[in-house]
Amino acid sequence: MLPDYQVWITPKYRMDHYIQTLQERSRVNYNLRTFLQEHSYLEVDVPVLVPSLIPESYLDTFSTTFIAPHMKPVPAYLTASPEAYLKRLLSMGIHRNLFYLGKAFRNNEPMDGVHNHEFTILEWYRLCPDYEAFMQETEAMLKAVMPPAYTDTPWERISMEEAFRKFVPASELKGKTFDSLSSDRFTQLYVQYLEPNMGTRGTPTFLMDFPAIQSPLSASKNGIAQRFELYLNGIELVNGCAELGDGAALEQNLAEEIRIRSELKKSSIIPDQGFIDAMKNGIPPCCGAAMGIDRLLMVMGGYQKLSDVILFPSSKLFS
Numbered sequence: 001m002l003p004d005y006q007v008w009i010t011p012k013y014r015m016d017h018y019i020q021t022l023q024e025r026s027r028v029n030y031n032l033r034t035f036l037q038e039h040s041y042l043e044v045d046v047p048v049l050v051p052s053l054i055p056e057s058y059l060d061t062f063s064t065t066f067i068a069p070h071m072k073p074v075p076a077y078l079t080a081s082p083e084a085y086l087k088r089l090l091s092m093g094i095h096r097n098l099f100y101l102g103k104a105f106r107n108n109e110p111m112d113g114v115h116n117h118e119f120t121i122l123e124w125y126r127l128c129p130d131y132e133a134f135m136q137e138t139e140a141m142l143k144a145v146m147p148p149a150y151t152d153t154p155w156e157r158i159s160m161e162e163a164f165r166k167f168v169p170a171s172e173l174k175g176k177t178f179d180s181l182s183s184d185r186f187t188q189l190y191v192q193y194l195e196p197n198m199g200t201r202g203t204p205t206f207l208m209d210f211p212a213i214q215s216p217l218s219a220s221k222n223g224i225a226q227r228f229e230l231y232l233n234g235i236e237l238v239n240g241c242a243e244l245g246d247g248a249a250l251e252q253n254l255a256e257e258i259r260i261r262s263e264l265k266k267s268s269i270i271p272d273q274g275f276i277d278a279m280k281n282g283i284p285p286c287c288g289a290a291m292g293i294d295r296l297l298m299v300m301g302g303y304q305k306l307s308d309v310i311l312f313p314s315s316k317l318f319s
Contacts (some may be wrong), residue, residue: 021309025297026028029101031145032122037075039137041097041124045083047105052272053083054217060108061269062117065245075270078105081290082123083217084275087243090286091278101293109314115236115304115316122291127286129219131226134287135206138230138238139244142204146300149202150232156205161289163207167193178210179223183260184216198231205231216253219244230291232299240289247280 033043051074053061059196073125082100089098101122104162109115135157143151157165164178168189178186192280199205208228215225218241230238258271297309307313 018311021297021301021311022308025293025309028293028297028300030144032104033101034122035141035144036097036099036301039097039141041126044086044098044100045091045102046082046100046156047081048079048105050079050084050272051075051136052274053079054275055254055257055261055269055271057079057264057266059267062105062107063206063267063269066079069167077269079083079267080104080106083288083290084272086123086288087127087283088275088278090283091123091281094129095284097124097126101291111315113307114295114298116131116306117309118304121290123290125243125286125288127284129242129285129287131287134242134289135208135228135239138240138289139204139206142230142238142296144221145177145296150204153203155203155230156199156201156248156303158207159209160211161205161209162196162312163191163194167197169193179213181211181318183213195231196234196235197294198234199233204237206277208233215241216257217244235295235299237293237295237299238289238291240287242287243283243285245279247276247282249278251276 006135013103025311028279037043049064049066051066059080061080064078066074066076081104082102083121086098086100101123102120104121105118107117109117126137128134139155161178168178170187173181181189194207198207206228207230210225211227211229212218212220212223215227218225218227226242227294228238229236230240243252254271254276255285261268261286294306294310298304298306299307303309307315
């Protein structure tokens with residue numbers, strides 16, 4: 001871990017760390033791109049300044065105003081994910097495996113060492129509805145960039161139901177099953193008991209099969225979403241799923257997200273009707289996932305804070 005500024009840290013020590021960090025980031029990005037391109041993915045560029053967003057109940061956004069000569073000012077946002085525009089491309093008939101590697105933004109993030117308001121995201125979509133095969137490909141991709149210590153054995157897989165039985169005390173559940181808890185209670189127990197135990201036994205862990213109510217953009221069956229998260233050392237690296245292709249069901253789910261945002265007194269946003277219309281038009285059966293590159297670099301390097309791998313972190317820029 002690179003310590004915060006101290007007198008005894010020489011400029012050369014700090015510069016060596018910066019150069020090493022830049023080289024490692026470049027290596028990881030190159031290897032991820034190479035893997036995806038070798039597996040028939042096409043890299044695409046999508047906007048990060050947009051007029052509307054996918055409503056997500058617990059996320060805060062960066063809002064601004066788009067101004068141009070001879071135009072009425074228009075509300076605008078920085079995106080938290082490239083998802084809406086990647087799926088637009090799929091809906092338009094670009095039936096290819098797609099990925100985006102670039103910046104995303106989330107406001108009101110905790111200054112806890114594992115969040116940064118501006119971050120680098122890899123998001124990718126494979127034209128394959130096979131949830132298990134997509135997890136296997138995700139594992140293979142990450143093994144192409146991770147140290148040998150994480151690549152020699154198959155990675156652990158555990159269902160949400162099994163994880164709740166294993167890690168959450170029965171007294172906390174009060175007779176309820178994991179998929180019958182309120183959204184707030186599920187999240188509280190998940191953060192308190194599950195996350196700290198994921199990926200802590202020498203290899204990364206896939207946590208699978210979330211409650212459908214927690215996964216509004218995921219395909220589901222019998223109340224269980226085909227969704228996974230990948231953890232290492234208690235840190236979430238990847239969030240993926242078999243994508244929900246039912247545009248009408250998606251619209252209902254997003255309406256519920258808007259309702260929850262209102263209950264939580266989150267700022268109102270303009271919902272992305274273009275995204276909803278694209279989903280109603282239909283996308284090919286696919287799986288998708290997103291990964292935080294900064295977190296990946298942090299856990300691979302054995303660091304404790306994102307500021308050790310981001311040269312200009314929000315915590316320093318805005319302190």
